[in-house]
Amino acid sequence: MTDLSTGSLPDEYTQLAKTVRDFARTVVAPVAAQHDRDHTFPYEVVRGMADMGLFGLPFPEEYGGMGGDYFALCLALEELGKVDQSVAITLEAGVSLGAMPVYRFGTEAQKQEWLPRLTSGRALGAFGLTEPGAGSDAGGTRTTAVRDGDSWVINGSKQFITNSGTDITELVTVTAVTGRDASGKAQISSILVPTNTPGFEAGPAYDKVGWNASDTHPLTFTDVRVPAENLLGEEGRGYAGFLRILDEGRIAIAALAVGAAQGCVDESVKYAREREAFGTAIGRNQAIAFKIARMEARAYAARTAYYDAAALMLAGKPFKKEAAIAKLVASEAAMDNARDATQIHGGYGFMNEYAVARHYRDSKILEIGEGTTEVQLMLIARQVGL
Structure with missing residues (x-):
């Protein structure tokens, strides 16, 4: 490995x-x-x-x-x-x-x-999975794709879709119900939809708490007709395929979160060296020094977790549990470090001109996107046999 x-x-x-x-x-x-x-x-x-x-x-x-x-x-x-x-x-x-x-x-x-x-x-490109009634429960997809001759006709909506409305967005992969099995369970497929297809519409961008420079839109599909060969993978296997994409993506999100956590450490160290109170740099006070030490420990532990998950993935070994652990600990490290960094900066930490304020607003979504904290805990519990 x-x-x-x-x-x-x-x-x-x-x-x-x-x-x-x-x-x-x-x-x-x-x-x-x-x-x-x-x-x-x-x-x-x-x-x-x-x-x-x-x-x-x-x-x-x-x-x-x-x-x-x-x-x-x-x-x-x-x-x-x-x-x-x-x-x-x-x-x-x-x-x-x-x-x-x-x-x-x-x-x-x-x-x-x-x-x-x-x-x-x-x-x-973007991936249209989440819907108003299907987030963590992606199996609750309501968007449909009906076969009509040599085409798929798609109707439905998606929400919170990243990179879906920029001037250079050209493709959205959409999960849609394409049929039912013998028990009546929805069969979900993935279909490639070029963004210039009639009936495809990206709604107004969301007004978000953070990630304000990231492009995020709701999408609607009204009789969107694409060629049958735009089916991605096997019919009825779109949801299963996307679960693999999510497993990999959790390692990537963990890496991003580690960066955020480390960024908070770096900004805090710099500030603690420069900011003086009661005649000395605040970093000389154990209350501040120990808080930053814990921040560094969180970032290091989270980095080790995503490195381990990535090594297993590259080796072709099972990594679902390790990816979930990495995403869990890294997203929590980012949020905890952002909170502590803001506290260390005091009133300045509440000003948007400081990077830690942006991290404080940005980091919360790391505990939600590409699988919430609760989903990660569920996956880990399953992997240990519960």
Whole structure:
């Protein structure tokens, strides 16, 4: 199994992390607050990530990718997450939810048509799973796709869909009920829907608590007609396929969360060294020093968890439990560290001009998206035999 021990990564991973870290500090960080304040999508940053090949990191070169692996993506997400979670989730969703389903389950024709655009970052893909009545209970999908000759006709709605309404969004993969089995249980399939298809509509962007520079919309499908060959994978196996995508995505979200947790540590250390109270730097007080020490411990433990899950995944071994653990501990570390960092900064931590304030607003969704904390606990309990 690939050695992904913290502190002893192979050179290619170390160099990638450094390159993305430099990009995050010099390109992402200077504009993050403005995009967050204005609720604008950072097209110039996305173009920069595209030029670096980040959207193609885990894909083969034959499809326009960089020939790397999923752990390389995770390292990039961690570095981006330190300074701007909105940018990090744009990359994560573009790769894990946009391009990866096509790569994992698509026909060769589908891969040739879509992957070069998606892996280049010149186009974004999204995955339409969540509905008003089907979130954690994705099996409660109400969107339907009916076969009509050589076409599928889709009707329904989705909500909270990332990367679904940008100027460069070209594809949404939609889960829809395509039939019923003998017991009457819904058979859910995945279908590729180009965003220029008549009847497809992205509603107004959400007014969110955080991730304000990330693109998120509700979607409606009104008699959306696509060719029958746009079925992704086997008919009736769309939900099962997406569960695998979610398992992988939890490792990626954990990496993003670790970045957020570490970003809070870094900002707090800097502030504690510079801020003086009662004639001394506040970092010399044990109350502050110990709080930051616990923050560092949380980030380290969460990083170790996602490294372990990624190593199992790359080795082709079962990793469902480890991915759930990584997502659980990393998302909680990010939220706990954001709260502590805000406290350390005092009144300044409540001002949006400080990065920790943005982390405080951004981090909560990490305990909800791509499987809530409760879902992770359920999965872990099942994996230990309960």
